[in-house]
Amino acid sequence: MAKRSSLFIRIVEGKNLPAKDITGSSDPYCIVKVDNEPIIRTATVWKTLCPFWGEEYQVHLPPTFHAVAFYIMDEDALSRDDVIGKVCLTRDTLAAHPKGFSGWAHLTEVDPDEEVQGEIHLRLEVVPGTPAGRLRCSVLEARDLAPKDRNGASDPFVRVRYNGRTQETSIVKKSCYPRWNETFEFDLEEGAAGSLCVEAWDWDLVSRNDFLGKVVFNVQRLWAAQQEEGWFRLQPDQSKSRRGEGSLGSLQLEVRLRDETVLPSGCYQPLVQLLCREVKLGTQGPGKLIPLIEETTSTECRQEVATNLLKLFLGQGLAKDFLDLLFQLELGRTSEANTLFRSNSLASKSMESFLKVVGMRYLHGVLGPIIDRVFEEKKYVELDPSKVEVKDVGCSGLHRPQTEAEVLEQSAQTLRIHLGALLSALSRSVRACPAVVRATFRQLFRRVRERFPGAQHEAVQNVGNMDTPASRAKEAWMEPLQPTVRQGVAQLKDFITKLVDIEEKEELDLQRTLSLQAPPVKEGPLFIHRTKGKGPLMSSFKKLHFSLTTEALSFAKTPGSKKSALIKLANIRAAEKVEEKSFGSSHVMQVIYEDDAGKPQTVYLQCKCVNELNQWLSALRKVSISNPGLLGSYHPGVFRGDKWSCCHQKDKSDLGCDKTRSRVTLQEWNDPLDHDLEAQLICRHLLGVEAALREKHRELSAGTEAGSVHTGPGEAPEDALAQLLQVLQDLQEAHRSGPASLPPSEPHRPGPLQT
Numbered sequence: 001m002a003k004r005s006s007l008f009i010r011i012v013e014g015k016n017l018p019a020k021d022i023t024g025s026s027d028p029y030c031i032v033k034v035d036n037e038p039i040i041r042t043a044t045v046w047k048t049l050c051p052f053w054g055e056e057y058q059v060h061l062p063p064t065f066h067a068v069a070f071y072i073m074d075e076d077a078l079s080r081d082d083v084i085g086k087v088c089l090t091r092d093t094l095a096a097h098p099k100g101f102s103g104w105a106h107l108t109e110v111d112p113d114e115e116v117q118g119e120i121h122l123r124l125e126v127v128p129g130t131p132a133g134r135l136r137c138s139v140l141e142a143r144d145l146a147p148k149d150r151n152g153a154s155d156p157f158v159r160v161r162y163n164g165r166t167q168e169t170s171i172v173k174k175s176c177y178p179r180w181n182e183t184f185e186f187d188l189e190e191g192a193a194g195s196l197c198v199e200a201w202d203w204d205l206v207s208r209n210d211f212l213g214k215v216v217f218n219v220q221r222l223w224a225a226q227q228e229e230g231w232f233r234l235q236p237d238q239s240k241s242r243r244g245e246g247s248l249g250s251l252q253l254e255v256r257l258r259d260e261t262v263l264p265s266g267c268y269q270p271l272v273q274l275l276c277r278e279v280k281l282g283t284q285g286p287g288k289l290i291p292l293i294e295e296t297t298s299t300e301c302r303q304e305v306a307t308n309l310l311k312l313f314l315g316q317g318l319a320k321d322f323l324d325l326l327f328q329l330e331l332g333r334t335s336e337a338n339t340l341f342r343s344n345s346l347a348s349k350s351m352e353s354f355l356k357v358v359g360m361r362y363l364h365g366v367l368g369p370i371i372d373r374v375f376e377e378k379k380y381v382e383l384d385p386s387k388v389e390v391k392d393v394g395c396s397g398l399h400r401p402q403t404e405a406e407v408l409e410q411s412a413q414t415l416r417i418h419l420g421a422l423l424s425a426l427s428r429s430v431r432a433c434p435a436v437v438r439a440t441f442r443q444l445f446r447r448v449r450e451r452f453p454g455a456q457h458e459a460v461q462n463v464g465n466m467d468t469p470a471s472r473a474k475e476a477w478m479e480p481l482q483p484t485v486r487q488g489v490a491q492l493k494d495f496i497t498k499l500v501d502i503e504e505k506e507e508l509d510l511q512r513t514l515s516l517q518a519p520p521v522k523e524g525p526l527f528i529h530r531t532k533g534k535g536p537l538m539s540s541f542k543k544l545h546f547s548l549t550t551e552a553l554s555f556a557k558t559p560g561s562k563k564s565a566l567i568k569l570a571n572i573r574a575a576e577k578v579e580e581k582s583f584g585s586s587h588v589m590q591v592i593y594e595d596d597a598g599k600p601q602t603v604y605l606q607c608k609c610v611n612e613l614n615q616w617l618s619a620l621r622k623v624s625i626s627n628p629g630l631l632g633s634y635h636p637g638v639f640r641g642d643k644w645s646c647c648h649q650k651d652k653s654d655l656g657c658d659k660t661r662s663r664v665t666l667q668e669w670n671d672p673l674d675h676d677l678e679a680q681l682i683c684r685h686l687l688g689v690e691a692a693l694r695e696k697h698r699e700l701s702a703g704t705e706a707g708s709v710h711t712g713p714g715e716a717p718e719d720a721l722a723q724l725l726q727v728l729q730d731l732q733e734a735h736r737s738g739p740a741s742l743p744p745s746e747p748h749r750p751g752p753l754q755t
Contacts, residue, residue, distance in 0.1 A: 002262050005063045010254035011042055013052040017249035020074035020082045025049060027075040034061060034068050036117035041610045044075045058667035063259060066091055070251060072107060083110045085248035089255055100256030107248035114236040116213035118144035120200060123229040124222055132188040135162060135196065139169050141179040142200060143658045148210040152581030154202040156212060161197045162186045171203045177647040177657040192223035200234060211237055260680055267734050268679035270727045279313060279322045289724060290325055294346040296692040306349035308681045311357065315675045319354065320440050326350055327447045337452040358434055360669040366429045370421050381411040383477050412480040423488040427495045438499055445500040522619040523547040529604035541606060548619055567593045574631040574660050575620035578604060582638045582645055587613045591620060592634060618665040634660050683731050690728060697721045
């Protein structure tokens with residue numbers, strides 16, 4: 001068994017934010033942190049106190065994470081960005097909302113004494129003696145402390161307090177990964193009463209010391225245990241009063257935590273085989289399990305179930321057969337061709353998921369360059385006269401503010417150019433469309449033609465209702481785009497016709513050709529840091545175009561030039577972030593690997609933003625997850641001169657002062673299918689509707705006993721349903737009896753202990 005946790009996050013909008021700029025407005029964006037680790041940054045919404053983002057993300061995490069926090073920031077061009085406020089949701093809070101947290105949350109003040117992070121390694125012992133013995137506290141080391149100084153580090157020391165006495169460790173300069181190995185002793189009170197407080201602080205020469213976190217121990221518990229050792233998570237000081245709720249505005253969020261215990265692959269084989277058999281037999285199948293699943297699935301979770309089924313059958317090579325079965329079911333209950341896929345059916349939801357999962361890479365390749373160009377140009381566009389802001393446009397070539405009419409005309413022209421480019425690119429991309437999409441569309445076309453032979457041309461509906469009298473009357477100011485829209489509708493109808501007109505042999509040849517072309521997992525420009533002498537130089541880097549495939553991480557001078565392999569995929573041992581102070585940037589990652597001679601090497605790559613950094617880390621971690629010899633720890637700094645910049649150790653081969661985060665990844669559209677997880681999600685859903693399935697089985701069995709005769713091939717429908725119920729019962733029993741395996745602890749350090 002394996003435990004997996006994931007977070008679905010939707011950052012919707014903010015309202016009533018305080019003004020941070022002299023203009024009386026703000027330029028807000030949101031940073032998402034999981035256990036103080038920045039994972040996501042939204043776009044900046046300029047000049048508003050009520051921003052709308054509507055951005056969605058999914059993050060895979062270890063089951064041991066503690067909290068997710070949303071920081072609303074105000075972007076400043078000339079100074080450090082201002083913190084407006086935050087919303088923090090603990091793991092316990094999310095676990096208490098099985099359907100997810102959804103709604104508005106008040107922003108709270110960001111108190112430096114609460115912005116703590118990291119863990120401290122302690123050994124606590126009770127030493128027998130008179131009259132009550134002695135309490136010995138060994139402060140060994142700490143990791144991932146909050147950087148409080150401008151150099152991106154801290155000068156930490158530890159203060160240990162018990163029974164009115166205080167003792168302190170030495171100060172470790174410029175490190176968030178200090179090692180002390182110092183021991184303190186205290187005389188115990190009679191009866192071992194009171195508490196032991198261990199506090200971490202950042203020393204400052206001029207200003208007051210900064211609080212880094214604390215751990216409090218019950219001495220009576222220590223007396224009973226006699227000895228405890230481990231990594232303890234630093235806790236904030238929450239004794240201060242807060243500002244009034246709502247004074248910093250609110251944030252609308254949707255956050256859903258999902259914990260799954262995934263069984264070994266073999267456990268799911270009976271379920272997968274049973275569902276695959278039903279799909280292969282189609283509407284003639286004995287059990288008709290797919291219609292039963294649709295019948296017992298509520299509207300609110302139908303999209304999720306459709307996506308899980310679609311991914312499962314994609315992994316089995318049966319996506320086309322699955323969709324064809326749904327097409328037939330949909331057509332059987334549809335009376336008019338132009339109402340197909342308009343309902344909230346399993347067919348419509350599965351088709352939507354199919355196009356997203358299979359067609360997203362195709363759309364990125366065809367439309368991506370045009371959309372990137374739109375964003376790069378950053379042209380002001382507004383067709384609604386009631387919303388035109390002339391001041392946002394600047395001056396025309398005559399050095400005077402543009403009139404409203406000029407703004408509207410320029411906006412219409414810009415939109416015509418962009419819309420025309422998008423439609424033309426799509427209409428020319430028939431051969432780039434994935435073969436499985438073309439085959440599925442052709443099969444749908446055939447089924448529709450069989451069901452509605454006299455309305456075959458009506459089956460190609462108006463594209464998005466863009467060219468109807470109702471749409472023109474609703475928003476009259478869209479009229480300037482109508483010629484382009486009408487031309488686009490004709491282009492798309494021609495595109496769909498060509499899409500379904502491919503010959504079978506031609507499709508097979510195309511599919512074979514495409515299967516030989518392994519598309520990159522991720523690619524794009526990065527800065528590579530060069531090394532010289534005993535360590536990397538602070539400002540020595542070069543911009544290159546990198547490409548990550550299932551074989552290697554390669555680079556080239558330009559996207560079109562010949563690539564040179566940098567790292568073989570099988571040789572990667574870890575992909576992690578680098579401390580900001582190492583290169584003066586918080587967007588640097590390191591890839592630790594072995595060269596052909598088996599020697600450990602490290603390459604440092606700089607990204608342009610936190611999103612790009614986490615996307616690359618996620619991609620590297622996912623493609624190397626099965627590599628042997630993955631590291632459990634690493635150095636977040638660099639080895640410069642004669643020591644590591646993070647923990648100041650002088651041994652270059654030291655195992656590392658921080659734990660790796662290989663299980664933290666982002667869910668993306670081009671992720672490989674996880675067959676076991678999809679089977680588990682389907683299993684979980686079916687167990688949730690097991691009562692309805694059993695009731696259906698009783699109805700079918702009663703019908704057979706009353707004299708109904710089964711004339712189809714194979715066993716009766718109730719027999720297939722009985723098999724499904726038995727499979728679900730076996731899976732439920734496997735979950736109850738099998739021990740869940742937690743993430744392995746680091747081999748060279750004690751595992752974390754809960755205080």
